[in-house]
Amino acid sequence: MKGNRTFLACLPGLLAVPLLAQPQIGGGNCSTETLSGVYSATLTGRALTSAVAFTTTTEGIGSVTFDGQSKVTFNLTSNTNKAFGTPLTPSGTYSLQANCIGTVTITSGDTASFMLEAYNQGKAYLITGQDGTSAFTGNGSVLPATCPTSLTAGSYPVNGTGLGLTSSTISSAIDVLGLLQFSGTNNVAMNVVVATNGSSKNISATGTYSLASNCSATAALTDSTGNTYSLVLEFTATTGNNFIFSSASSGGVFNGSGRVL
Numbered sequence: 001m002k003g004n005r006t007f008l009a010c011l012p013g014l015l016a017v018p019l020l021a022q023p024q025i026g027g028g029n030c031s032t033e034t035l036s037g038v039y040s041a042t043l044t045g046r047a048l049t050s051a052v053a054f055t056t057t058t059e060g061i062g063s064v065t066f067d068g069q070s071k072v073t074f075n076l077t078s079n080t081n082k083a084f085g086t087p088l089t090p091s092g093t094y095s096l097q098a099n100c101i102g103t104v105t106i107t108s109g110d111t112a113s114f115m116l117e118a119y120n121q122g123k124a125y126l127i128t129g130q131d132g133t134s135a136f137t138g139n140g141s142v143l144p145a146t147c148p149t150s151l152t153a154g155s156y157p158v159n160g161t162g163l164g165l166t167s168s169t170i171s172s173a174i175d176v177l178g179l180l181q182f183s184g185t186n187n188v189a190m191n192v193v194v195a196t197n198g199s200s201k202n203i204s205a206t207g208t209y210s211l212a213s214n215c216s217a218t219a220a221l222t223d224s225t226g227n228t229y230s231l232v233l234e235f236t237a238t239t240g241n242n243f244i245f246s247s248a249s250s251g252g253v254f255n256g257s258g259r260v261l
Helices: 002-021
Strands: 036-048 054-067 071-080 086-088 091-096 101-108 112-119 124-130 135-141 154-166 169-182 187-196 199-211 216-223 228-235 242-249 252-259
Touching: 036 071, 036 124, 054 135, 054 154, 054 169, 054 228, 054 242, 054 252, 071 242, 091 112, 154 187, 154 242, 169 252, 187 216, 187 228, 199 228
Parallel strands: none
Antiparallel strands: 036 054, 036 135, 054 071, 071 086, 071 091, 091 101, 101 112, 112 124, 124 135, 154 169, 154 252, 169 187, 187 199, 199 216, 216 228, 228 242, 242 252
């Protein structure tokens, strides 16, 4: 029995060793300073009626600046079922706890509350919340220090999700898969398959694009029947080989991403 009592007396100390060695679930190294700088931003919003029918869709793309202290400012281009290409600059405050979970409170340009999560050592984030009308979800990652000044000619696989429109009314859910082809100068072609409500269709459109100095670009395309498509892109790599983008047309709006073939 004496040997057992000795073992039991030592047991708490023995158990403490592996417990102290366990990593803290949810992190433990974050603070508001963890998110600092300019990040890409994708923000998708949906509003429902009481009958669970979509009334409004919002597909936002652009960037967001966290100042490393408490201030946050979004710089987005928003496409909805009612209006395309609307610039938005909502701003407010943010904070992060030690477990890398925090909040964003928008007080200018809109009134909204979001949950915020940082990951990859503050190089990326996730966000979800609502503004009293729509529910939103989004994400982003640190933008390159140097933005691309030209794009490598070639094909870039793209995919995305959104909602189809009929006379500005939401009529379907859509999934998109295909290619964007950049000429390396200023020409662009879009060849995608749009799947919706048990059917699919091919879209082929051509046009031009223009690069901006803030890692973004815009493109205007037209298909053979005269339908127009407005694209906004945000590049997440110095080379331009990776990007997020939003597309708007009378037939639908969607957000997506692309990468080098």
